[in-house]
Amino acid sequence: MPGHTGRLLGNLSDLGEALGRVFKLVTEELPTSAFQEYLDATHDLPASTEAEQMAIARTAQGIFRRHLDVYWNRACAITGVRDRELLRASHIKPWAVSSDYERVDVHNGLLLSALWDAAFDQGLVSFSDEGRLFVNPKLSERAIAVLTEGRPITVSVSAGHAPYLKEHRVRHGFTPLSC
Template sequence: MSTLHIIQGDRDGDKKWIERHAGKRATSGFNWVMPKAAQPGDEVIIYIGGHGFFAKGRVRSHTLPRPDWQHRYGAKVGSIRLIDPPIPLEAIQRSIPKLTWANYPRSITTPEPQIASQIRSLIDEYGAALPKFSAAQYRAALEKMGTRVTENLRTMLSTHTRAPKLILDNQQLAQSAGQTDPSYTNAHYGRLGHMLARALGHRGKERVWTRMIGEDSRNKKNGLIQWRMHNALAEAVRAMHWRPTIRPDAEEDIRLAEKSLATLDNTTRKAVIDARRGQGRFRQQLIELWGGACAVTGCDVRAALTASHIKPWRACSNKERLSAHNGLLLIGTLDCLFDNGLITFEENGRLCTSSQLSAKQKRTLGLRSGMKLRRIERAHLPFLKWHRDKEYS
């Protein structure tokens, strides 16, 4: 069997060249950086940062010194075939732990024959069929997993069920959990898929566990990995009626937003963090906007009032996090119900209650027909619509 090499491609020019020439009898007109020992006919796996194992091909020339890069050699590559979808780095690390290159994939390498065989198997098994599971089986598995399905995973899954045709890419899913890096989804969906398999009693030799969640493919517009969630899983997630059992932890949200916060000046950064904690300028703005009283009941006992975001802090831009129109001043009971998606407000401010609440529960909670926001401004509307669409159940 021929020798296998892992080489690198950039996210722009190289990636576009690969996509344009994949499946054609084309050989690159330029030399790819290559191990000096590479020979014509050797296999190559092309890794692209942020995507993973992206394509495979063959060496089509002898290696020559690169005039633009001292101590580096290059060779032409042809017979390009896309690995569709790309195999993310997290899956490579998890599936082939002895491939030490994957711990810091910034170079080229020629894996030992045994590891090269594992790489070939990973690529071959990537498209293997999975057994079909019913919605009832998925729901039983999710219930069995319990709190191991974290708040962020619940948010990602719930967001996925509302996507057109159940399709979202890894960046969109990361953003739903307040993250910006697509690899966040790759890692967390990978772990979730593995947990699902175990809870379902699936003992297959899957290497890419995200396929327990949905069928993966490449987003043709941006090249990112995307998943079409299995219909049965989507049905099971909807049936779970997931809402946080406690208020999302403010300090955890702040920690996860560290990169975004680091771009702000100290004064603005403090204001944004205080807004998540329901303190500082954000709370004062809501007190002024609502006249120091609950936005619904008119209760003016300050100790009983909570300054809370309409669109959750973790899903907001820094500007939205500081907007008084993205906040409500509510008594504790209403604030808790609103945060958990059990109540929301229509465009005219009328309070809506979830079908999950019985008539007796509504009476006990003091929810009455005709309750509404005491005032509403145009700037509130997009945030309230977001809450109705994304949080209310």
């Protein structure tokens, strides 16, 4: 059909070969998901004491950061700054109210420079499902000028970010009229 790619399999042998290639791709060549990495890293760890729970949290945060680094090409999603010391792995939906899956889901995160992270974390800025910047009226004109440098700001987000961004906008009072 027009617009579709694929291959017509003529017999069961071709189907077996194709399934073998798919299995190899999925099990050997695709990178491990952040959640699977979290499960693998924590499945044997006890979680009965506060110290053990903190060890699990640190493990999850390290996994989240590594996957965000890869997803955002080790650069701030807004400014492109690459200085690791200035970058924060920012959860869109806060850690405290996230499920284990959401805590390591790369779509629940933005890699942001420290100033953008602070503005986002405090709800002074947010983003549309398409990545367009929304500014809270509490943010001063000077802060807006410093953050945006007078240019339009858009973040390259995917559909996977949309539910988290919506939750962020609602939590911080970005109404449809203010967006």
